[in-house]
Amino acid sequence: MSATLHSIAGSRSFRVLWLLHELGEPVEVVPYQIMDGSLQQEGFKAISPARRVPALEIDGRVLIESGATVQYLCETRKGHDLMPPVHADERADWLQWLHYAETLGGGIQNLNMQHLFLPKPEMRSLTVMGIETKRLAIALKGVEKALSDGRDYLLPTGFSAADVMMGFTLTSARRYVRFEGFPHLTAYQARLEARPAYSAAQVAEGPQQFYTQDFYELPEG
Known part of the structure; x- marks a missing residue:
């Protein structure tokens, strides 16, 4: 099952989308507009309490901070070298x-x-x-x-x-x-x-x- 990324083009959402492509993870992008009120819709409020993007639905959870999302993806996906091991000098x-x-x-x-x-x-x-x-x-x-x-x-x-x-x-x-x-x-x-x-x-x-x-x-x- 692919992930779903709630995104505004040109926002911090790009970090998550780019990393998913580096990892070869399938993702569906749900686009929003910055000024049209779409972030205030009830459905999105339930996904992102701060009403901001990115919001990534993956692994039965929702991640709403780009830095935390990047780290989570690196820690839960295997077969990549995008994060040094926990005890590595780097x-x-x-x-x-x-x-x-x-x-x-x-x-x-x-x-x-x-x-x-x-x-x-x-x-x-x-x-x-x-x-x-x-x-x-x-x-x-x-x-x-x-x-x-x-x-x-x-x-x-x-x-x-x-x-x-x-x-x-x-x-x-x-x-x-x-x-x-x-x-x-x-x-x-x-x-x-x-x-x-x-x-x-x-x-x-x-x-x-x-x-x-x-x-x-x-x-x-």
């Missing part, structure tokens, strides 16, 4: 990067709210936008530094689910921070996007719904 690094992706994700979410979802310019805060953009750039420098030793992925041993978590985040981060000063991040993102499972997940998800511009400049004060 396990702590894997967990660290898995959750560092959400350090970036929190800033991106705040910038999305300011740039995309507050309907009137007077509702936005130039101070918040400036602070969050700077914080995002600082957090990205941490990833850039880790990749500067010549490694292709976050772990020296190769591609893992931590890269799945991070890869989606970088795609969104580039809307707010220019990557010209991040050569290792730029090459890393290109490697991730070249993976067949990444491309397959993009097709399954459909066009992203959030961004109408490639890059969002900070408004002039």
Whole structure:
């Protein structure tokens, strides 16, 4: 029986969808829209108490946090090398990067709210936008530094689910921070996007719904 992923194209749902494709797990995607009220339907409320995606129905349960879902899938599926063993030296690094992706994700979410979802310019805060953009750039420098030793992925041993978590985040981060000063991040993102499972997940998800511009400049004060 295939899993069911409740998803909004371009959201954190992509992490889960991409990982399912890396694992070769069949999945049915149920699409939602960000602003049409579909997340407020009674049926979805019963699935996701926070009324947010992703929500993955799998193994007789529902998982509603992307990081927890990624870790659960790695722990319950066999025949892959997307997670170091519990007692491996890299396990702590894997967990660290898995959750560092959400350090970036929190800033991106705040910038999305300011740039995309507050309907009137007077509702936005130039101070918040400036602070969050700077914080995002600082957090990205941490990833850039880790990749500067010549490694292709976050772990020296190769591609893992931590890269799945991070890869989606970088795609969104580039809307707010220019990557010209991040050569290792730029090459890393290109490697991730070249993976067949990444491309397959993009097709399954459909066009992203959030961004109408490639890059969002900070408004002039």
